[in-house]
Amino acid sequence: MASNSSGGSSDRQRIAQQRLRIIAGHLQRPVDGDSAILAAECKAQGSKPDTSREEKTVPRRRQEIMKWNGWGYSDSRFLFNKKGQAEFTGKRYRLSGMIIPGLKDWFECTFGASLQHKTPATPLLNSSAVQPPTLNEAFVEELKSTGIPFSQDAEDRVFRAHGHCLHEIFALREGKFGRVPDMVVWPNCHNDVVKIVELASKHNVCLIPYGGGTSVSSALECPPEETRSIVSLDTSQMNRILWVDEKNLTAHVEAGIVGQDLERLLNESGYCTGHEPDSMEFSSLGGWVATRASGMKKNIYGNIEDLVVHIKMVTPQGVIEKSCQGPRMSTGPDIHHFIMGSEGTLGVVTEVTMKIRPMPEYQKYGSVVFPNFEQGVACLREVARQRCAPASIRLMDNEQFKFGHALKPQVSSIFTSFLDGLKKFYITKFKGFDPNRLCVATLLFEGDREKVLQHEKQVYDIAAKFGGLAAGEDNGQRGYMLTFVIAYLRDLGMDYYVIGESFETSVPWDRVLDICRNVKARIVRECKERGVQFPPLSTCRVTQTYDAGACVYFYFAFNYRGLSDPVHVYEQVEHAAREEILANGGSLSHHHGVGKLRKEWMRETVSNVGMGMLKSVKDYVDPNNIFGNRNLL
């Protein structure tokens, strides 16, 4: 902990603390006192290794704090209480401990679901149902001699056998386990990884790197055809910030660190990376690199490929890294681009040098209501054309707007609900917006206070040209909250016959509207044709803007009562939706990656020659397929 009592405590520290409280807002429930988040001047590497160690979120035994068959922390979940009202348990989030009165009606009306019809999950992980491990004794013996911790415990192995695809979670809830890794190892540093990879190569053991476990591409699934012993290489204990270079504004970080720790630790020194993918609570730096991740605030900070300055990766052929940290190089194809997006097929990313920025002085949410989605998209396009996008700008369609609305926590004062009523009246009656067509854009501005306000005005002026009405900070903030709790909500749905998933794409501007309409319609039609009894929730939002296009995110969920094989139906619909995306000029993935789920489309995506190039790299770097998760290719 930084100490405030020391005479050197500067103004800067105080300001930084203030900023922190704001920043923490959308992630964490404000805590009494300042003990949780403190600003501190940056100290050189190793100055306080022990204290920072204690603050790390992810323990070796994930089961101590996380669910084994659902999303996130064990203490945080949605449930319908005895009164039939939805509430969110725990203390971690803004929504924690709150009643959400609108959720039940929305849930029942949207899915035709009923609180009477429950589908509870298997409560406990039954270790005896897990296949006994296939061990490579020679490998185990040598590993023991290195002193690197490892485990063959069933729970440990099950935790690392899956990501968060629907079919993976669905199977876990039913207590079904497929092939799981035979053991888990926890390297503590780069050199540990070098040793493990050497041993694996020597004994022909299959390694599957594991970071935060938030994959939604079946990337962590053990290939069922794999006959070798599979070792899950869990990077979670490699989670230190090794140094911060304030002159060049870079930080050298171990790749196992998860997003929230990285931001928190940097914040303590007054810095941030600004990389905030929706999964940042749990996803790891190495995972971001391996999947080409994208953060919500990429408009200011860039995506992972813009943020990374240097990467160190351990492969069966040895360690790959660049010799210097020049900001840009003309030295043939960038070798970083063989690593980024390699999805654990080439090696383990161990250390990354990343750009950092001073924490922003001021942050402000906002929202704009548009009469319809078309106008909203036109506005985002104009914002992109003028290159004045705020840190984040997202456009939710009408269904998602209603979804967000249903998540409004109980308001305490009559005055607030009166104001809400007035706002609604103004928008729908006075301005003539159709409540079944209107949509909302959520905004997040960051920077100097003055510039933020100026920027805000510019964006609202553009929005006004497209019929947009400013709709307040609260709506904006709730929009972002939705992305953090959506995965918890899926677990709630699964308690009541509702299954769902999200998927994403990127697409040129002129096709945004077409792809949104067609994919949503395709989902509805496919569900109908496959016997889904109630129309599905099929909704989308535009989540990122670029010069030449946008990233579109779809949610899709349905009530599976009456279906004998809901997961199969779900997969067929998702498959059809992906085909529709590709037919409409969308990409295979904007940031989720390919994994095994979308492998079948890789060839048409990158052409035969492209496939050959990728294969030849794999053949050189890992000829014996030690990194045998079989993603991507």
Add this chain to the structure above:
Amino acid sequence: MTNTYRDSGRAGLVDERQFVDILEERRHSSDLGHALRTFNPHPYQGAAPCSAAELNKAVLEAQYLRYVTKEIAMETGSSVEEVRKEACGILEEMSQNLQLGFIRLMGYTLTKVFKRLFTSIFVNMEGLNMLQQAIQETPVILMPNHRSYVDFLIISYILFTYDIPVPVIAAGIPLAGMKMVGEILRRSGAFFIRRAIGSDKLYWAVLSEYVKAIVRKGYAPMEFYVEGLRSRTLKSLTPKLGMMHMVLEPYFKGEVFDITLVPISISYDRVLEESLLAHELLGVPKPKESTMGLLKASKVLQEDYGTMHVNFGRPLSVRQLCHGKINRCQYNLIPRDLPQKPTAEAQACVSWLAHLMVRIQEEGSLISPWSLMACLLLQAPITVLTEEGLLWQQLTEKTLWLRKLALDYGARLNWSGQAPDSDVMSSAVALHCSIVHRKAGRVYLVQEEELARKRPISLEEGVTRTAAAVLMLASYRNQLLHVFVRPALLATAIHITKSTQRNELFTFFCFLQDLFSYEFIFIPDKLSQDFEEACLLLKKCGAVHISQQEVTLSDMGLEALSFLQALLQPFIDSYQVMFRYLSEEGVNVFTEKQFLPAVRNLATKLILSGELHTYEALSSDTQKNVLSALRRLEAVTKLRASEQNEYKVNKAAVRRTGDILSGKIPPQMLQTTPDARL
């Protein structure tokens, strides 16, 4: 795929219960009341409200049109502004201006006209209900066949009556030129397309953007004739692909989720223009569309035209139909509004769909008892019809036989079992007193009297006179050709080749399909299915036995076999006449204008000399089809340099085609390669 579009219970006598006579109610309640009824349709849900003016504005501002405008300005050296103005002018001439008031006016007028012309107008309610549903879900394309001017507004009239959004309709520009009427039509939803647009790039661009904008926006259901124009012969025409392509492109390019095609079959007991059409086919020019002409034509209003059937087909999803036939990713790498030639894949898909639609129209049309009779009358020697008269007894017996065959072949017959058969046939003949009359138990062909009165007619004029009656008769036969054409081709193949080998027969069958591809509608790439169907149908009527290798004749079905073969004989004879003309010395390069009268003269001569037994060779339609077929077979080529559409003959190729057709030499596949499966 073959059967997905077919209605499950399509075959057999039409169940009158699902057809409702919409004139029935009009005869019992106020016409004005109908015209002023509350019109409250459920439009396409995806459409944002848009006026005709806004639609036009969107068209002129479209990126695609901007590209083309710029391109044309560069090519012609004129300014972009000038080209834009020209585009404006084109759009003004073209665009519709649909207004409810005029729909009401149209409704009122049509009620009056229809009540006078027809005893009843039957509409299938089931189809209408499905249409009503479909219109709310996707943009809808209404695709009726076109057999008479009368049907131009019939769809709008029906939709108005049943509270369904009225369509915008693609019409030929001559209609726009009619005083008053043109404007009324425009306000009833018609938009006007020039004939022979040829290579006018700007016109194509404006038209296609206009059509695409309507589909994209779901502005209104769009109605157009996939056959391009009114069929002069009552036979389905080879579909035109331009309009079809424009309509489908928004789906190909992902601008709409789906498009629904609704094939509509309109069938008449008796067509108003029957005599006019026959004369047109014999070279008498069509009267120009004019308001005066329309008023003068009011004398046709005095006559009885029996009933009209409007059969709304099952709405078809373009998305489903095109599944696996079009790779929509092909538009991913270039801006979608960049002017581009359609790919071969897209063209093939459009052509396939267009042909499919015409086939569904055919299958949905109702065949009247009179068509059966016309068919049989045409098979009697001409002297019997003109002089001796055909025994009524013989005709009715044969008609009943044919009725059974048609039913076996799955035709939709408008022959309810309620009235006695003899009454049905008598009234059919009575309705068609302009073509035949019955006297003393015999049936005679009616010859035009007016010509005869003025002066003694020449032999040639006599031929034309008879020909007019024969062609009218032929047009009613044409209404049912689609039922028989496939087995008839096989019967002909058996007759000409005298072979029993399946593969030989298939080869000849393919040759005939190729040769007659402009005469009858065959769906591309369905040769082997068509052949299978033909085999099955011949087997069904007991005419042949079929084994793995062979198709052998059976004694049981000789009657059917000779009927089927006789059905195609006029076509074969006519084609041979034209082959003969083209093989003659002296004919090397010719224009269509020269070709038609020259062939007509030759045919007349041959008829007079008794060498040719069919008058159908005189039909300009048949003549043009031969020309198109020969061009397709590359026996005739169009001269590029020529301005007047000159053609050059390859005499050897024409002779060879004629020889194959007469069975002198075996067919080698002329153009299309045989289907891989056989």
